[in-house]
Amino acid sequence: MKNIFLKQNNKLGYFFNLCMLFSILFTLNSCADKKSEEAHEEEKSENEVALTAVQFKTVGIETGSVENRNLNLVIKANGYTTVPPQNRANISTLIGGTVKDILVLEGTFVNKGKVLATIQNLEVVEMQEDYNSAIANIEYLQLEYNRQKTLSDQDVNPRKVLQEVKAKLAVERARAKAAKNKLQALNMSTSGSSLVPIVAPISGYVGKISIAKGAFAETGTTLFEVVDNSQMHLDLNVYEKDLGSISVGQTIDFILTNQGNKSIKGTIFGINKSFSNESKTVAVHAKINPADSKDLISGMYVSANINIKNTTVPAVPKDAVVKNGDKYFVYIQEEHEEKTTAKKAEAHEHKEGEAHSEEAVGEEEGHNEVHFKAIEVIPGTTDLGYTEVKFVEAIPTDAKIVINGAFYLLSAMKGGGEHEH
The missing domain is CATH 2.40.420.20 (conserved putative lor/sdh protein from methanococcus maripaludis s2 fold)
Structure with missing residues (x-):
């Protein structure tokens, strides 16, 4: 009996231990599943x-x-608005003098030939005197030359006298021409006032005025700036890595805030063949439609898109x-x-039989x-x-x-x- 009792106890202990083992494994598996689910939710x-x-x-x-x-593949480039050299004038004077009058204001439009200011210099009076004196001598010497030629043809006077008159006539003609050229370079007539006019060489808008009334205007110093914006274009800086994709004829577009975010278009017309600075960029020049450039100012910073190709x-x-x-x-x-x-x-669960409230x-x-x-x-x-x-x-x-x-x-x-x- 004792052996049978011991055998039954062993079987019960084994069964109990087996149940405990399954319980532990189930608990661990549940925890692992829960952690995996939480990790998944977190991820x-x-x-x-x-x-x-x-x-x-x-x-x-x-x-x-x-x-x-259908979008354009683009290369972005930064640059500035500018005008060609022939559309920009820095105006100075060929002769120094005191500023008598300033006849324009900054920002005003002037036509080619418009007088911007006048400078007083008494040297121009001497130029006018030289010219008028030479003209008077030319008239006298011309008559003398005609008379001497007649006498020389009749063998009354020696030809030496005729040649001397001819030489003096040539000198006076040269003196008159030189004086006239000087006066024309100063935009002055051959007689009259001592006031030298400062004239606009192109049509455009007056920029900075660097003189004041009563001041002395020196030669070689810029007195006025005049800019013609009708031929505005862009100078864009393109990096070396993008040069292979750039060619003349490609279109560009950019937006400026003063144009109401209107897209402005242009066309590339020139590409420099040398690097412009240490940043290893090359200047690319693009024309702007004159109708879109009327409100642009030279020197505006722009960020432009160069359209390379069109693709879907x-x-x-x-x-x-x-x-x-x-x-x-x-x-x-x-x-x-x-x-x-x-x-x-x-x-929000409620007990069975309880009605939902509207809330x-x-x-x-x-x-x-x-x-x-x-x-x-x-x-x-x-x-x-x-x-x-x-x-x-x-x-x-x-x-x-x-x-x-x-x-x-x-x-x-x-x-x-x-x-x-």
Whole structure:
């Protein structure tokens, strides 16, 4: 009997130990599953965000789809507006003198030949006297030459006298021509005033005025600037790596705030054959349509797009692409609308037979969530309000892309809102 009793106790102990072992394994497995689920949920929350139905309507989230757009592939280049040298004049005087009058103001338009100021210098009076004296001598010597030629032809006077008169006539003619050339270079007549006019050599707008009334104007010093903006063009700095894609005839476009963000177009007409500075850039010159350049000012900074080629690429509205760190994302709306998690659902459970109140129903409806997932993309060219995108991972062909409100979703995701999944 004793042996039978011991055998039964051993069997019971073995069975008990086996039950304990299964219980421990089940508990460990449950804990592991729970930790795995929590880790999955945590990883999932890093690139997902959920909005309640109220938030969804308030923010005004709009969705669209990926489109195939005909976009220009571009090279971005910075530069300045400028005018050709023949359309810019720095005006100085060939003779010094005291500024008598200034007849224009900065910013006014002047035509070619317009008198901008007058300078008084008594030396011009001597030039006029030299010219008039030479003219008088020429008249006398011409008559004397004619008389001496007649006498010489009749062998009354020796030819030596005729040659002397001829030489004096030539000297006076040269003196008169020199005096006249000087006066013409000063834009003066051969008689009259001692005031030297400063004349605009081109039509355009008066820039900086560097003289004052009563001051002494020195030769070689710029007194006025006149700029003709009708032939405005761009000087763009293009890096060495992009030169192979640039050619004459390509179109460029840029936007200036003073033009109401209107897109202004131009055409490349010249490419320098040497580097312009230590930054290893080459100057590329582009013409601007005269109708678009009338309100431009030389020296304006611009950021332009040089259009390389036109191609059809997958694209989304540019506001749909957001940057987080050093990566770019778009958001897609997931195709299901979930309610809140089990914890919130349990909070709304009621005992069997108890009716829902209107407040409970409203609260439950308010917790309905719309889920969005961030999808990494590689952005390409941006043109006409659309950005080319390449998806790092495949998305459904009918995916709903958030085209309005992506920045709000990024902010909500960064903020780690209390969204439970």
